[in-house]
Amino acid sequence: MPDTIMQILIHSLGAFGGTLGYAILLNAPSKTILPASLIGLLGYMLYECMVNLLGQSFIFSYFLSTVIISLLCEIEARVMRMPSTIFLLTALVPLVPGYTFYCAMLSLVENNGAAAASYGMEAVQIVAAIAVGAAVTSVLFRTLAGKPRKAKSA
Amino acid sequence: MQAMEATADHGKQTREIRLVCRAAQLVLENGGETYRVEETALRIAEGFRLQDVNIVAFPTSIFVSVGRHTDIRRITRRGTNTTRLAIVNDISRRIVRGELDIDGAERELEAAAADSGWHQATLILAFGAAAASFSLLFGGTMGVLLITFLIGMLVQAVQPLFSNISMGALFGNFTGGFLTAVLAQAAALLVPYGNVNAAIIGGIMPLLSGLLMTTAVRDTMYGDLISGIARAVDALLIAGSVALGVYSGLKLMAMLAGGML
Numbered sequence: 354m355p356d357t358i359m360q361i362l363i364h365s366l367g368a369f370g371g372t373l374g375y376a377i378l379l380n381a382p383s384k385t386i387l388p389a390s391l392i393g394l395l396g397y398m399l400y401e402c403m404v405n406l407l408g409q410s411f412i413f414s415y416f417l418s419t420v421i422i423s424l425l426c427e428i429e430a431r432v433m434r435m436p437s438t439i440f441l442l443t444a445l446v447p448l449v450p451g452y453t454f455y456c457a458m459l460s461l462v463e464n465n466g467a468a469a470a471s472y473g474m475e476a477v478q479i480v481a482a483i484a485v486g487a488a489v490t491s492v493l494f495r496t497l498a499g500k501p502r503k504a505k506s507a
Numbered sequence: 508m509q510a511m512e513a514t515a516d517h518g519k520q521t522r523e524i525r526l527v528c529r530a531a532q533l534v535l536e537n538g539g540e541t542y543r544v545e546e547t548a549l550r551i552a553e554g555f556r557l558q559d560v561n562i563v564a565f566p567t568s569i570f571v572s573v574g575r576h577t578d579i580r581r582i583t584r585r586g587t588n589t590t591r592l593a594i595v596n597d598i599s600r601r602i603v604r605g606e607l608d609i610d611g612a613e614r615e616l617e618a619a620a621a622d623s624g625w626h627q628a629t630l631i632l633a634f635g636a637a638a639a640s641f642s643l644l645f646g647g648t649m650g651v652l653l654i655t656f657l658i659g660m661l662v663q664a665v666q667p668l669f670s671n672i673s674m675g676a677l678f679g680n681f682t683g684g685f686l687t688a689v690l691a692q693a694a695a696l697l698v699p700y701g702n703v704n705a706a707i708i709g710g711i712m713p714l715l716s717g718l719l720m721t722t723a724v725r726d727t728m729y730g731d732l733i734s735g736i737a738r739a740v741d742a743l744l745i746a747g748s749v750a751l752g753v754y755s756g757l758k759l760m761a762m763l764a765g766g767m768l
Binding site: 364367371374375377378379380381382442445449452454455458459463480481483484488 | 538539540543587588589590591592593596624625629630633634635636637638639640641642643644645647663708711712713715718720721724725728729742743746747749750751753754
């Protein structure tokens with residue numbers, strides 16, 4: 354058990370550093386970098402705790418972590434008066450399955466169709482969980498907390 | 508007299524449409540979702556009291572029409588620069604509140620477009636730090652951390668070579684994957700530092716933007732079906748070029764190691 358907790362802490366630290374570096378690579382406004390990285394750290398820690406300590410399925414863990422991350426990002430965006438995309442793009446980085454997509458592609462290159470299909474499937478599941486979590490939260494947040502924008506014909 | 512007024516009015520409207528288009532272009536080129544591109548453009552058009560506005564945005568093009576006037580932009584570069592997103596958002600809101608006229612808006616938009624942001628040295632450090640941190644997520648130890656940091660810095664250092672050539676994103680990602688695989692293995696031959704896989708995966712993580720894929724799915728959910736599909740293809744191409752780079756690097760090292768034995 355202490356080993357698991359130690360591992361979660363190390364991974365969360367990695368998520369924090371990764372988000373921080375990535376935020377600079379995305380050229381984020383400097384005052385948003387630290388808040389976004391902290392949200393990334395919290396979200397990833399929540400994900401790891403759900404999978405490793407609470408034994409939840411990884412799809413549900415991805416979904417719930419994304420919901421929490423998006424919620425924090427929307428709030429932070431209101432506080433700082435900036436588009437929520439800025440926070441979302443950085444804070445979600447540790448969760449998004451770039452690695453799984455890479456594994457799928459590597460299996461394709463290695464002519465291992467079964468592994469490619471399995472990795473690809475997993476990546477699609479994760480992406481769907483994250484995207485649904487982010488989209489649903491942001492739409493609900495806008496509807497409930499945002500000032501109602503008058504619907505204009507586009 | 509009336510004709511002159513009409514011409515002046517026409518010129519003003521042309522400038523306003525151009526500004527709407529330019530703002531939409533900046534949002535699209537720098538990583539904004541499609542709905543945000545259209546929302547920003549509509550907001551600015553509203554600020555200028557333009558009537559009968561239609562906006563269509565795809566990852567490769569933007570169409571803005573106001574009445575009988577149309578402006579079209581071809582989008583060739585797609586990156587992420589969230590500072591520009593913040594600035595364009597701010598400009599659009601100030602136009603709506605009437606705090607910014609068209610001259611000021613044009614000036615500020617061009618200033619935002621010209622500002623390339625962090626210096627390359629900072630980006631090199633950031634890439635190294637991100638790569639090293641990500642290696643922790645895949646079972647990296649202190650040795651792996653150090654090696655990944657160095658490899659990450661090198662990968663970012665070569666990226667400007669690819670920024671101005673066609674298919675630059677693909678070549679840049681291929682080279683990034685290739686360098687990471689070769690250097691991680693070569694370093695392991697010189698000093699056994701630990702988990703080589705963690706170093707390779709950490710090194711390529713900043714290149715593999717799974718974010719593109721998430722944006723693709725979100726675009727699709729918001730009803731921007733074509734944008735969603737286009738972005739998904741973009742994401743797969745990037746993941747594919749990184750994977751091909753890593754694979755080539757691994758193969759090359761296996762051949763070299765085989766030759767030595």
